[in-house]
Amino acid sequence: MPNAALKILLMSAEVVPFAKTGGLADVAGALPKALRADGHDVRVAMPRYGRIDRARFDLSVALPPYPVPMDDHDIEAGLLQTHLPDHDDIPVYMVDNQHYYERDGIYMYEDDADRFIFFCRATLEGIKRLGWQPDVIHCHDWHTAIVPNWLKTIYKHDPFYARTACVYTIHNLAYQGIFGYRVLEVAGVDEYGFIAHPDMPHLNDVVDFMGRGIYYADIINTVSETYADEILQPDFGEGLDPLLRDRRDRLYGVLNGIDAELNDPAADQYIAAHYTAENLAGKAECKLDLQREAGLPQSRSTPVIGAISRLADQKGFDLIDQIAEPLLLHNDVQLIVLGTGDQRYHDRLNEIRARFPQQIATFLTFKAQLAQKIYAGSDMFLMPSRFEPCGLGQMIALRYGSIPIVRATGGLADTVRNFDPTSGEGNGFAFHPYHSMALYTTIVRALENYRYRHTWQQLMLRAMHADHSWASSARRYVDLYRRAIATRSDRPPREAYQKNAS
Numbered sequence: 001m002p003n004a005a006l007k008i009l010l011m012s013a014e015v016v017p018f019a020k021t022g023g024l025a026d027v028a029g030a031l032p033k034a035l036r037a038d039g040h041d042v043r044v045a046m047p048r049y050g051r052i053d054r055a056r057f058d059l060s061v062a063l064p065p066y067p068v069p070m071d072d073h074d075i076e077a078g079l080l081q082t083h084l085p086d087h088d089d090i091p092v093y094m095v096d097n098q099h100y101y102e103r104d105g106i107y108m109y110e111d112d113a114d115r116f117i118f119f120c121r122a123t124l125e126g127i128k129r130l131g132w133q134p135d136v137i138h139c140h141d142w143h144t145a146i147v148p149n150w151l152k153t154i155y156k157h158d159p160f161y162a163r164t165a166c167v168y169t170i171h172n173l174a175y176q177g178i179f180g181y182r183v184l185e186v187a188g189v190d191e192y193g194f195i196a197h198p199d200m201p202h203l204n205d206v207v208d209f210m211g212r213g214i215y216y217a218d219i220i221n222t223v224s225e226t227y228a229d230e231i232l233q234p235d236f237g238e239g240l241d242p243l244l245r246d247r248r249d250r251l252y253g254v255l256n257g258i259d260a261e262l263n264d265p266a267a268d269q270y271i272a273a274h275y276t277a278e279n280l281a282g283k284a285e286c287k288l289d290l291q292r293e294a295g296l297p298q299s300r301s302t303p304v305i306g307a308i309s310r311l312a313d314q315k316g317f318d319l320i321d322q323i324a325e326p327l328l329l330h331n332d333v334q335l336i337v338l339g340t341g342d343q344r345y346h347d348r349l350n351e352i353r354a355r356f357p358q359q360i361a362t363f364l365t366f367k368a369q370l371a372q373k374i375y376a377g378s379d380m381f382l383m384p385s386r387f388e389p390c391g392l393g394q395m396i397a398l399r400y401g402s403i404p405i406v407r408a409t410g411g412l413a414d415t416v417r418n419f420d421p422t423s424g425e426g427n428g429f430a431f432h433p434y435h436s437m438a439l440y441t442t443i444v445r446a447l448e449n450y451r452y453r454h455t456w457q458q459l460m461l462r463a464m465h466a467d468h469s470w471a472s473s474a475r476r477y478v479d480l481y482r483r484a485i486a487t488r489s490d491r492p493p494r495e496a497y498q499k500n501a502s
């Protein structure tokens with residue numbers, strides 16, 4: 001039955017609007033809606049972090065407390081239930097446990113391995129109690145990578161999961177979830193040992209969740225075609241490229257979409273005025289509103305460059321750091337940065353702000369509503385990433401007519417085409433070498449083109465008309481689900497890679 005509706009369980013550590021630190025949450029909140037629109041029965045599972053308000057999200061009890069095996073004993077889990085906002089046909093299950101999740105943040109705790117093993121195990125046990133048998137489990141990033149491992153080991157003889165296939169999505173290879181031997185015991189897979197790949201001796205005595213997901217999943221994908229190619233090379237493979245090369249016949253690239261409902265300049269509830277490609281008047285109002293909120297002089301003609309990002313090396317902030325002062329000194333331009341991350345970038349941005357208070361505004365925090373105002377009110381959007389699995393910021397910016405200035409890598413290369421003034425082709429400004437001069441000259445090129453109103457308007461229209469909605473990417477995921485179901489096997493790909501701990 002090639003077109004039958006599928007039962008899909010999507011497992012993620014973060015899901016919009018319940019918990020978010022980055023693009024993973026956006027994907028986990030938006031992909032299910034597109035799958036549902038395509039007729040599939042899709043359900044989502046995540047931990048119930050302490051800050052997820054029970055009343056606000058209308059959480060109800062899905063199951064009475066039940067035991068979850070952890071190491072050599074059981075720990076009790078609760079399973080709560082709600083649904084995606086405005087989509088009561090997409091259930092969201094939340095694993096509840098005070099000890100593991102009643103904390104201020106989402107990650108960066110010493111017992112993160114236990115916290116996510118517990119989430120995964122409680123989800124599999126809970127779904128089984130509910131009697132809802134998924135055809136495929138779609139896991140995301142290291143937090144859920146133990147699931148494909150289990151499906152081929154401790155759950156392989158469990159009739160409930162005997163036919164369940166697993167797709168594993170790599171959102172960012174830089175975060176692998178590396179822990180010591182003990183977590184194999186916690187997860188109940190110590191008898192299967194470490195992954196011992198001949199070309200990756202560094203895995204011989206650590207538990208690398210990301211590596212295990214790649215090793216055990218039926219199908220693996222990452223979030224753009226270019227990144228799927230890049231990670232086969234040592235430069236981008238973060239030490240896992242030999243394993244990825246072994247599994248390349250099962251490795252795909254599927255570009256993320258953006259949530260077209262939440263990111264719509266014609267309906268966005270957080271912006272000062274609505275606009276469309278056909279009537280751009282509202283965008284000028286959004287710009288003035290943003291300049292006011294940022295405490296910068298209100299000027300229609302001064303180009304505003306926005307940046308919304310984790311403040312991390314990956315995102316190219318070392319390059320921004322090097323060019324910010326000359327850029328502001330020599331050009332009539334305003335820079336508005338929203339982000340949190342490495343302290344040294346916080347410090348540097350504060351320094352630059354102190355020197356150029358009329359030209360740069362910095363919001364060193366995480367604020368979803370302000371992000372929308374920046375997408376809407378800026379003329380350009382800066383994203384010079386060192387590497388970028390997909391990147392959502394540039395796609396959201398395109399939709400809001402904020403022209404991206406990017407480094408052509410990973411998903412940025414797949415979504416932003418460099419503007420060529422002779423042919424009029426392209427939707428942004430892109431450069432290749434990871435070098436501050438390349439970034440600087442690209443920004444100057446954008447500022448030059450900004451002066452030509454007609455050219456710029458054409459660029460904006462092209463940007464806004466591009467379709468980055470989830471519909472086509474969701475269909476590609478359905479193809480991967482069907483491929484995983486058709487080709488699933490009980491066995492890991494190469495048992496020779498397994499090494500018992502001594």
Ligand code: ADP
Binds near residue numbers: 308338
């Ligand atoms: P990442 O590598 O962080 O996942 P993406 O570009 O894929 O990068 O996704 C980042 C998402 O998080 C975008 O939706 C962006 O608007 C949002 N975001 C990043 N930093 C902030 C912030 N400080 N405040 C609000 N939203 C943010």
